[in-house]
Amino acid sequence: MTSTIKGLVKSETKYDGSDLRIAIVHARWNKSIIDSLVTGAVNKLKEAGVKESNIVIETVPGSFELPLACSRMISGSHIQVGSSVTDLLGGLNFGGPTSPKATSRTGTPAPAAALSNQPFDAVIAIGVLIKGETMHFEYICESVSHALMKIQLDTGVPVIFGVLTALSDDQALERSGLGRNGKPGHNHGEDWGLAAVEMGSHVRRWGEGKFAST
Ligand code: RBF
Numbered sequence: 484m485t486s487t488i489k490g491l492v493k494s495e496t497k498y499d500g501s502d503l504r505i506a507i508v509h510a511r512w513n514k515s516i517i518d519s520l521v522t523g524a525v526n527k528l529k530e531a532g533v534k535e536s537n538i539v540i541e542t543v544p545g546s547f548e549l550p551l552a553c554s555r556m557i558s559g560s561h562i563q564v565g566s567s568v569t570d571l572l573g574g575l576n577f578g579g580p581t582s583p584k585a586t587s588r589t590g591t592p593a594p595a596a597a598l599s600n601q602p603f604d605a606v607i608a609i610g611v612l613i614k615g616e617t618m619h620f621e622y623i624c625e626s627v628s629h630a631l632m633k634i635q636l637d638t639g640v641p642v643i644f645g646v647l648t649a650l651s652d653d654q655a656l657e658r659s660g661l662g663r664n665g666k667p668g669h670n671h672g673e674d675w676g677l678a679a680v681e682m683g684s685h686v687r688r689w690g691e692g693k694f695a696s697t
Pocket of ligand 1: 511614
């Protein structure tokens with residue numbers, strides 16, 4: 484048996500995801516591996532209590548498209564919140580008679596389900612890059628990782644780095660839990676689901692000025 488000092492130590496705290504809203508955006512390149520990673524992430528989100536209705540999944544063609552998707556989805560989730568707040572005003576029309584809202588408002592308050600609209604607490608960006616014969620791998624890995632980091636720092640919303648940068652098919656298969664050559668591997672998607680709940684919980688708490696006591 485081999486032992487190693489590498490890897491993630493499980494958190495001693497069990498984070499409660501029941502009040503969190505999480506987005507997953509995934510690329511479609513190397514689809515079988517992507518599917519396994521997304522399933523792993525979703526399973527762990529649900530295990531942590533995130534409601535299925537609070538998990539939003541979008542797809543983009545390739546990993547290069549992930550940063551823009553994350554950025555737009557984060558800002559879109561704030562707009563969604565803004566519009567549901569207006570809906571809850573139940574027909575109050577601040578526009579004049581020509582306002583488009585004047586005809587669309589019914590005066591009936593929006594159903595309670597609209598309350599579940601809240602900005603995303605975290606976004607998981609999932610892609611699988613496998614090194615080929617050209618320089619694409621290097622360029623995409625570099626730009627995507629920098630861009631995803633920038634988005635989380637600029638928006639304050641955790642962006643979980645769910646991008647496998649594999650040098651071979653085997654590496655990708657092992658890291659998605661599909662395994663190969665007798666090695667079962669580990670599904671990193673599961674870690675990303677847990678990281679999203681942990682980071683979403685931390686950021687909410689930090690935003691309220693609450694910090695771990697020593
Ligand atoms: N996207 C991925 O998500 N994973 C890949 O391994 C991958 N390899 C690519 C290799 C080449 C030669 C090209 C042209 C694109 C590749 N893409 C890959 C797609 C890329 O992320 C993006 O979707 C397209 O370049 C369109 O912007």
